[in-house]
Amino acid sequence: xxxxxxxxxxxxxxxxxxxxxxxxxxxxxxxxxxxxxxxxxxxxxxxxxxxxxxxxxxxxxxxxxxxxxxxxxxxxxxxxxxxxxxxxxxxxxxxxxxxxxxxxxxxxxxxxxxxxxxxxxxxxxxxxxxxxxxxxxxxxxxxxxxxxxxxxxxxxxxxxxxxxxxxxxxxxxxxxxxxxxxxxxxxxxxxxxxxxxxxxxxxxxxxxxxxxxxxxxxxxxxxxxxxxxxxxxxxxxxxxxxxxxxxxxxxxxxxxxxxxxxxxxxxxxxxxxxxxxxxxxxxxxxxxxxxxx
Amino acid sequence: xxxxxxxxxxxxxxxxxxxxxxxxxxxxxxxxxxxxxxxxxxxxxxxxxxxxxxxxxxxxxxxxxxxxxxxxxxxxxxxxxxxxxxxxxxxxxxxxxxxxxxxxxxxxxxxxxxxxxxxxxxxxxxxxxxxxxxxxxxxxxxxxxxxxxxxxxxxxxxxxxxxxxxxxxxxxxxxxxxxxxxxxxxxxxxxxxxxxxxxxxxxxxxxxxxxxxxxxxxxxxxxxxxxxxxxxxxxxxxxxxxxxxxxxxxxxxxxxxxxxxxxxxxxxxxxxxxxxxxxxxxxxxxxxxxxxxx
Numbered sequence: 001x002x003x004x005x006x007x008x009x010x011x012x013x014x015x016x017x018x019x020x021x022x023x024x025x026x027x028x029x030x031x032x033x034x035x036x037x038x039x040x041x042x043x044x045x046x047x048x049x050x051x052x053x054x055x056x057x058x059x060x061x062x063x064x065x066x067x068x069x070x071x072x073x074x075x076x077x078x079x080x081x082x083x084x085x086x087x088x089x090x091x092x093x094x095x096x097x098x099x100x101x102x103x104x105x106x107x108x109x110x111x112x113x114x115x116x117x118x119x120x121x122x123x124x125x126x127x128x129x130x131x132x133x134x135x136x137x138x139x140x141x142x143x144x145x146x147x148x149x150x151x152x153x154x155x156x157x158x159x160x161x162x163x164x165x166x167x168x169x170x171x172x173x174x175x176x177x178x179x180x181x182x183x184x185x186x187x188x189x190x191x192x193x194x195x196x197x198x199x200x201x202x203x204x205x206x207x208x209x210x211x212x213x214x215x216x217x218x219x220x221x222x223x224x225x226x227x228x229x230x231x232x233x234x235x236x237x238x239x240x241x242x243x244x245x246x247x248x249x250x251x252x253x254x255x256x257x258x259x260x261x262x263x264x265x266x267x268x269x270x271x272x273x274x275x276x277x278x279x280x281x282x283x284x285x286x287x288x289x290x291x292x293x
Numbered sequence: 294x295x296x297x298x299x300x301x302x303x304x305x306x307x308x309x310x311x312x313x314x315x316x317x318x319x320x321x322x323x324x325x326x327x328x329x330x331x332x333x334x335x336x337x338x339x340x341x342x343x344x345x346x347x348x349x350x351x352x353x354x355x356x357x358x359x360x361x362x363x364x365x366x367x368x369x370x371x372x373x374x375x376x377x378x379x380x381x382x383x384x385x386x387x388x389x390x391x392x393x394x395x396x397x398x399x400x401x402x403x404x405x406x407x408x409x410x411x412x413x414x415x416x417x418x419x420x421x422x423x424x425x426x427x428x429x430x431x432x433x434x435x436x437x438x439x440x441x442x443x444x445x446x447x448x449x450x451x452x453x454x455x456x457x458x459x460x461x462x463x464x465x466x467x468x469x470x471x472x473x474x475x476x477x478x479x480x481x482x483x484x485x486x487x488x489x490x491x492x493x494x495x496x497x498x499x500x501x502x503x504x505x506x507x508x509x510x511x512x513x514x515x516x517x518x519x520x521x522x523x524x525x526x527x528x529x530x531x532x533x534x535x536x537x538x539x540x541x542x543x544x545x546x547x548x549x550x551x552x553x554x555x556x557x558x559x560x561x562x563x564x565x566x567x568x569x570x571x572x573x574x575x576x577x578x579x580x581x582x583x584x585x586x587x
């Protein structure tokens with residue numbers, strides 16, 4: 001169970017990171033698993049093959065991924081709507097194939113094992129419970145950072161871009177640069193989550209960073225509630241715990257999962273953060289008639 | 294085999310995979326144009342086409358042609374049921390929510406297929422034997438000709454429908470402007486229904502004609518669907534020749550790249566081409582730039 005809660009923590013960081021881009025700036029990415037994977041693989045390769053310290057590897061992984069996203073952001077974020085979706089999706093698949101094909105470096109489809117745990121002085125984060133605290137420390141930091149960012153001048157500028165890029169530009173927001181910056185920040189946070197994943201699991205393989213996981217991340221953000229940091233946590237928690245609960249259905253779990261996804265989107269279009277209170281409100285007898293919520 | 298013969302061989306096989314991508318891409322574009330939805334379940338209709346044909350041939354023991362007709366019919370039924378149950382009740386939902394619903398549907402359909410038919414890979418018999426035909430040094434299979442011929446036929450029917458029938462013209466009107474179309478008396482809901490029917494039928498045809506060459510299993514829909522989406526994007530989301538050319542361009546370049554550079558990177562090459570095209574011409578190669586309305 002503790003193991004699952006570690007995953008909830010990692011997925012929370014990822015969902016929060018993607019929400020900054022998708023929920024606040026309104027830019028879709030169907031390739032975020034690639035940044036997660038880059039973080040994990042850079043950290044993994046640097047520690048396993050080159051024997052670097054875990055923390056230093058994590059730092060390099062985050063910075064390098066952030067810089068890559070920043071450079072890539074300029075051409076990619078010029079695109080809009082489904083063209084942007086397709087471009088990020090394509091990027092994700094390319095990275096996934098590179099993980100699989102560069103066997104000498106990454107171990108290919110059979111994965112990379114023996115990644116060292118993180119540690120401070122004599123304390124090594126080598127058990128689920130220790131990793132739980134470690135991962136959640138990072139998750140809370142990223143939630144705190146994102147909440148602050150969302151409430152700042154930058155957060156307001158991002159929401160302006162979401163509503164109308166032209167209007168935002170008219171108000172003096174440097175739309176192009178800001179979109180790229182938030183893309184890079186989002187990628188950087190995802191890479192940190194990737195490093196944490198690599199160092200807590202000590203084994204990584206390309207299968208964890210494919211198109212399906214990118215889609216799952218987008219689903220977490222939308223099921224949780226677009227543009228709500230706490231919503232991202234709820235979405236990440238739900239979608240991570242759900243498969244564990246659905247184990248009871250055995251082979252039918254994927255069917256139930258798909259069905260739940262459809263039903264939740266149909267009946268809670270605003271996500272859990274807005275949907276659950278909405279359903280609770282509608283259950284109460286209506287006292288204030290004629291007033292719309 | 295010398296280089297030029299190899300190149301001809303790659304182009305020929307690229308043309309056939311390209312035709313498959315075109316058909317799948319057309320399905321994407323038709324639904325997108327009538328509803329504004331990217332239907333991520335499109336690949337599952339491709340899978341259903343192949344798997345259902347396999348099922349009808351081996352389990353029910355129907356002759357090939359009858360099996361194919363049943364497979365198309367059932368895939369189309371799945372498509373319109375999906376539209377009725379999940380898309381129609383939500384016409385006011387945001388595009389992102391609709392995308393999630395199509396993703397949910399694709400997981401659901403894939404899960405059902407896995408439950409019914411298992412995880413094994415199956416192959417369909419070739420439509421007419423497998424004696425290779427030699428064309429100027431390159432070999433092609435009769436199945437390649439079937440794929441090219443059927444794709445051509447579907448494209449011609451598609452063209453005739455969209456330009457020379459009342460309901461086809463009404464669907465084009467919807468794709469230009471849905472509210473204007475409904476003002477002149479076009480039943481937009483019905484057009485959306487039609488678009489799902491046509492797209493799922495087209496997807497299943499693509500799956501059926503490709504299955505004898507590429508094998509089929511419950512999860513073939515993902516990559517084929519994405520390639521079809523690529524084709525539609527390169528073609529600028531047109532439900533006509535743009536997407537067809539996009540698909541063929543993608544198929545040929547991918548096949549050349551896989552043959553001459555590296556087969557392990559075959560899928561990566563397709564997406565690198567896509568990224569390059571998007572970076573240079575963000576609106577697809579076959580479409581004029583749009584100005585944003587505020």
